[in-house]
Amino acid sequence: MELSAIKTLSDPDMKAVNQLIQAQVESDVVLINQLGFYIVNSGGKRLRPLLTVLAARSLNIKNNDHHALAAIIEFIHTATLLHDDVVDESTMRRGRETANAVFGNQASVLVGDFLYSRAFQMMVGLKRMRVMEILSDATNRIAQGEVMQLMNCNDPNTTEQSYMEVIYSKTARLFEAATQLAAVLTDQKEPVELAMQEYGKQLGTAFQLIDDVLDYTASEDDMGKKAGDDLAEGKPTLPLLHAMWHANQDDAQLIKSAIENADGMKHFEKITSLMDTHGSIEYTRAKAIEASESAKKALHLLPESNYKNALIGLADLSVNRDS
Numbered sequence: 001m002e003l004s005a006i007k008t009l010s011d012p013d014m015k016a017v018n019q020l021i022q023a024q025v026e027s028d029v030v031l032i033n034q035l036g037f038y039i040v041n042s043g044g045k046r047l048r049p050l051l052t053v054l055a056a057r058s059l060n061i062k063n064n065d066h067h068a069l070a071a072i073i074e075f076i077h078t079a080t081l082l083h084d085d086v087v088d089e090s091t092m093r094r095g096r097e098t099a100n101a102v103f104g105n106q107a108s109v110l111v112g113d114f115l116y117s118r119a120f121q122m123m124v125g126l127k128r129m130r131v132m133e134i135l136s137d138a139t140n141r142i143a144q145g146e147v148m149q150l151m152n153c154n155d156p157n158t159t160e161q162s163y164m165e166v167i168y169s170k171t172a173r174l175f176e177a178a179t180q181l182a183a184v185l186t187d188q189k190e191p192v193e194l195a196m197q198e199y200g201k202q203l204g205t206a207f208q209l210i211d212d213v214l215d216y217t218a219s220e221d222d223m224g225k226k227a228g229d230d231l232a233e234g235k236p237t238l239p240l241l242h243a244m245w246h247a248n249q250d251d252a253q254l255i256k257s258a259i260e261n262a263d264g265m266k267h268f269e270k271i272t273s274l275m276d277t278h279g280s281i282e283y284t285r286a287k288a289i290e291a292s293e294s295a296k297k298a299l300h301l302l303p304e305s306n307y308k309n310a311l312i313g314l315a316d317l318s319v320n321r322d323s
Contacts, residue, residue, distance in 0.1 A: 001306075001313030006054075009310055013053040014046065017070045024071060024118055035103050035111045039078055042096055048178050049074045051203070051314065055182030055196055058307035065185050068122055072135065073178045075119040080142055080170075082112035087150065088233060130184050138177040145169025154234040156244065156256040163238055167208045168201070175204030195301045199311065202295035206318045209288035212237040213281055216272055218322055231271065234262030238287070242280035243271065285319070292319045 007014075025036035049070030056066035084090075085098040086105045092098060100108040116139070123132050148166045152158045179200030183193040215230045216239055230237050236259050244255040251274055258264030264271055275281050295315040302308045 001309045003313070003317055006050075006310045006313055009306055010050055010053050010057075013057070013067065013070075014050065016064070016067045017049050017053065017074075018046075020067055020071045021074060024075070024122065025115070027114070031103070031107055032111055032114055035099055035107055036114075038102065039082070039099050039111075042093070044078075046074065047207075047314075048077050048174060051175065051200065051311075052178045052182055054307050054310045054314070055179040055199075056185060058302050058305055058311060059182055059186040059188060059192070059196075060303075061182070061186050065126060066182065068126055069131070069181055069185060070178075072119045072122045073174065075115045075122075076135070076139055076142070077174060079112040079115040079119070080146070080174075082108045082115070084146065087146070090229075126185075128184065131181055134177050134181055134184065138173050141169050141173045145171075145173070149235070152236055154260050154262060156236060156241075156259040158236040158241060160238065160241065163236065163241065164205075167205055171208040171211075172201050172204030175207070176200035179203075192301050195298045198298040199295045199315075202291045202298065203315055203318055206288040206291035206295065206315070209238065209284055209291065210319055210321065213239060213284050213288070214322070216240075216275060217281060228265055228268050231258065231264040231268065232262065234259050234264070238284045239275055239280045240271070242283050243274045243278050246278040246280070247274055288319045292316065 001009075021040055025032075025040055027033055027036070052066055052070040052073055056069070081093070082099055085093060086100050086108050090098050091101045098108075099111070103111075119135075120132075123135055145166055145168070148162075149170060152162060152166060176197050177200070180193060180197035183196040188196070212230065215227065215237070218227060231240065240255060240259065244252050244259075247255065254267060255264075255271060255274070258267060258271060292315045295318075296312050299308060299311055302311075
């Protein structure tokens with residue numbers, strides 16, 4: 001299913017979710033309103049709440065609890081972005097200045113905290129302990145993932161296993177929660193809940209792997225940020241690590257130095273050429289396709305519907321995109 005068809009299918013639900021997000025970000029504190037309005041209207045894909053909506057509909061939800069859940073998922077995701085941009089000292093995201101660049105680091109961190117706490121207030125409103133359990137665990141795991149990524153930064157000895165663990169923690173875990181909780185809200189039996197959990201996990205993995213590929217292959221116009229940001233920060237993502245592992249001693253040392261000293265942009269063309277030579281982009285993309293296929297296979301227990309087809313379509317789109 002094409003993205004336009006997915007958007008049409010989900011439009012009534014997503015309009016309700018967006019209205020709820022706008023309402024819940026309001027505060028008596030002027031700065032929260034200003035910064036909240038800025039980030040809510042920043043042009044994000046709303047992919048995680050879209051997943052929640054489609055998963056709930058594919059499981060024939062009978063009420064509108066999935067709207068609140070979708071908003072909660074988006075608040076948690078946005079809070080992590082606010083904090084992540086401060087840590088990374090980022091100035092651009094989605095083609096716009098980051099909130100920390102406009103409002104400052106202090107405001108961004110504190111509004112991120114506001115969004116986390118708002119999300120937990122909304123969780124309580126759902127009156128489902130299982131929802132609280134899964135989302136509190138997911139939020140904690142995301143925080144651990146960010147710390148793990150910080151520890152791996154400038155470390156050329158990062159293993160593929162460690163890299164994949166970071167991907168799961170900082171990205172795939174929230175995807176996993178978004179789809180698993182659709183099964184919880186619709187009171188599915190354990191096999192279906194586990195299948196939805198696996199779908200989200202594998203989709204999130206595929207999505208992040210492609211993000212790491214695009215950091216070296218996409219244009220600034222497509223990505224809304226500068227190409228090579230990961231290299232500039234000394235982040236040992238899989239394309240870079242793969243090239244280092246397969247290069248000769250001198251070239252491997254060049255990449256190792258780029259990771260350790262976060263000065264790889266002056267060798268950007270040389271490093272991307274090494275990635276081409278050793279098939280590092282293709283290797284990472286193949287890993288993403290493998291995860292995408294696993295995500296689709298996990299949906300076999302779901303009844304046939306347009307919403308199931310949309311979930312399959314998102315798995316395909318996650319690896320066939322340029323932004």
